[in-house]
Amino acid sequence: MATETVVVIGSGIVGKSWAMLFASAGHQVRLYDSFPQALEAAPQQITEKLKSLEANGQLRGKIPADEQIALISYKNDLKEALKGATYIQECTPERLEIKSGVFQDLDKALAEIGNDKAVIGSSTSTIMPSKFIGDLSIKTRSVVVHPVNPPYFVRLVEIIPTSSTDPKVTAYVRQLLADLGQKPVVMNKELAGFALNRIQYAILNEMWRLVNDGVLSVEDADTVMTEGLAPRYCFIGPLETAQLNAEGFTDYCERYGEAIYDVSLTQTEIPKMTAEGSKEIDRQLQEKVPNAELQARRAWRDENLAKLAVFKKNLGIL
Ligand SMILES: NC(=O)c1ccc[n+]([C@@H]2O[C@H](COP(=O)([O-])OP(=O)(O)OC[C@H]3O[C@@H](n4cnc5c(N)ncnc54)[C@H](O)[C@@H]3O)[C@@H](O)[C@H]2O)c1
Known part of the structure; x- marks a missing residue:
């Protein structure tokens, strides 16, 4: 090099x-x-x-x-x-x-x-x-x-x-x-939000809907990610996850495409994340980590990310 x-x-x-x-x-x-x-x-x-x-x-x-x-x-x-x-x-x-x-x-x-x-x-x-x-x-x-x-x-x-x-x-x-x-x-072309934030914003929009519509508490909504989707996404992405969840991706689309489409039709209204509308999520988040303790929580997050990086390296999947 x-x-x-x-x-x-x-x-x-x-x-x-x-x-x-x-x-x-x-x-x-x-x-x-x-x-x-x-x-x-x-x-x-x-x-x-x-x-x-x-x-x-x-x-x-x-x-x-x-x-x-x-x-x-x-x-x-x-x-x-x-x-x-x-x-x-x-x-x-x-x-x-x-x-x-x-x-x-x-x-x-x-x-x-x-x-x-x-x-x-x-x-x-x-x-x-x-x-x-x-x-x-x-x-x-x-x-x-x-x-x-x-x-x-x-x-x-x-x-x-x-x-x-x-x-x-x-x-x-x-x-x-x-x-x-x-x-x-x-990216093969310029697109607002690039790729990561387009995906992240889609997730945040759904989180906002689920909590503000009273479907899930903040803690349960975050748990869907940390204990449901994230463990797999840590080493295989959503597309490969779909491939593995059926006999290949085309089979996945045949089996679940219709259901995915029907659910997606209930997600077309885009919420506007405003300070005013954020109060309930903010209240529940601060029950777990008060804003005064964010610096310590960031250090904890970074420490865990560092351990995860070493773990993935040891697994040979970095
Ligand atoms: N912090 C994040 O989480 C993050 C993640 C990804 C990308 N970014 C991007 O990285 C960039 C920097 O973010 P950051 O969080 O490090 O910001 P920061 O405010 O911590 O640091 C910016 C630095 O730029 C210096 N600066 C200001 N004007 C300057 C100039 N004209 N010439 C040279 N230096 C100048 C400042 O003195 C400061 O040290 C931003 O574009 C941000 O969007 C940030």
Whole structure:
């Protein structure tokens, strides 16, 4: 695997995670932030995190934490950060005007330093890439590279090229991510919500209906997922699940297609998830985990995701 010079733009939650992931594969990483105070805490946070992952047997990659830490440098000067860069991962806040500004800055800075090769991936979760990549000269080498939080333990990455992206660039990004040990999927066209959120929103809509129509309590609705669907989905997807639940997928459609259609006709009304309408779900959720304890619960979730990643690796299904 070739060693890349990776620049991560934005040192927030996702930027730090990407920096650690790229370093785990032996790449040189420059973590850049336009706010010096945001970058100040990053070296200590990353060092402590990598050392504790190593101590818990959860470190990604094949090189020790100390070597990974030494691969990451911290920059406040964009052009200096971009010199010789081969890959850039943008991780700035989820606002169209910020993404547009950053991509314009990158277009200009890369032209000024004569870097006409670096590929650029944006971490955006929701913004259609053509909206901020537009007609910039970097458009042929720009794509969305959308991770799932926390990318260190959840391996899916959605790659969304625009109609201007060079297919070779998409193939390069896919390979780069696969070499990191991530699981990239490529969308063949831009679609609102990309893939993961389209599916997640369909689930949330049904959860909202089931609880607000008084069919299930919040706890029971979540249990349908954690104890019903999720154990299988952890290692086989819904389509393969259907294939296995009959004598193949066509047989599944023959057996259940009609029933699925009839049920789906009762799901056509799309609920609007508003703050006002959320009170009952919020009340029941807080009976279990009060909002004041969310930070501890997130740490618990991440710890379990890390254990699950190690478990799947040991099972040989990563
Ligand atoms: N947090 C998640 O769960 C998650 C998951 C997947 C994707 N994403 C996406 O990742 C991106 C970053 O999210 P985050 O949660 O890390 O945000 P964050 O707010 O934690 O971090 C953003 C960082 O960008 C810096 N920044 C702001 N403007 C900048 C600029 N012009 N140039 C350089 N740095 C700048 C900030 O100082 C901050 O350090 C967003 O697009 C988000 O949608 C987030």
